[in-house]
Amino acid sequence: MSSLKLHFNVPGDDFTRAGEASGSVKKTLKDLGFNPEVVRKTVIALYEAEINLVIHAGGGEIDVEISPQCIDMVLTDKGPGIPDVELAMKEGYSTAPDNVRSLGFGAGMGLPNIKKYTDDMKIDSVVGEGTTMYLKVFTN
């Protein structure tokens, strides 16, 4: 099987559409017959990253490449960037505004969840330019 590539544009600040890309990837992975735990890990990580695009970056783009061995996800945005990635990775640390917290987000668990559920996670961020996040989940 060759790889399958998916691309999504994520609009910023639209919480009613947040999660659409992750939902679509979940359906694709299920249809392809991947192990349910692999599907769950992948979409939890992707949802958190997708929500981050909506909350912090004014939207962005998601590229997903699905192969029999692994699922690679790349999320790019032209948002404000992350000044201190190490600090942002700490459980409970959040810069989400109050209106976002009232929706139930902003627990400071997004990035820790992504790390927990992926096999590889890399963040390239430049303040004032944007952030690219690379995620990988192995399928076995």
Added chain:
Amino acid sequence: MTVKTLIEKLNLKVIVEGDMDREITGGYCGDLLSWVMGRAQSGDCWFTVMGNINAIGVCVLADCSCIVLCENATLDDNAKERAEMQGVAILSSEENSYTLATKLGNLL
């Protein structure tokens, strides 16, 4: 135990029918979405007061078996639509999450 049985045993109101035959294998209480997302297990019955559209997304992606809105917390209209579309069972009770989770624990 199925969602259908849970409704009978805990005397829950059905807001959205969803998958009534889904097996409940555990429970989780929480209102912070990312917290729930990262910790709830597949098959968990999720007790919360968060009835917005994003809660439906979390339930689907974390693969919870159903949502129980505690203390008569309301479900937003767009969340109801999304739950119907995605087949997520949304139930409701006037009791709080502690009481409901205790009852679930005794049943599992």
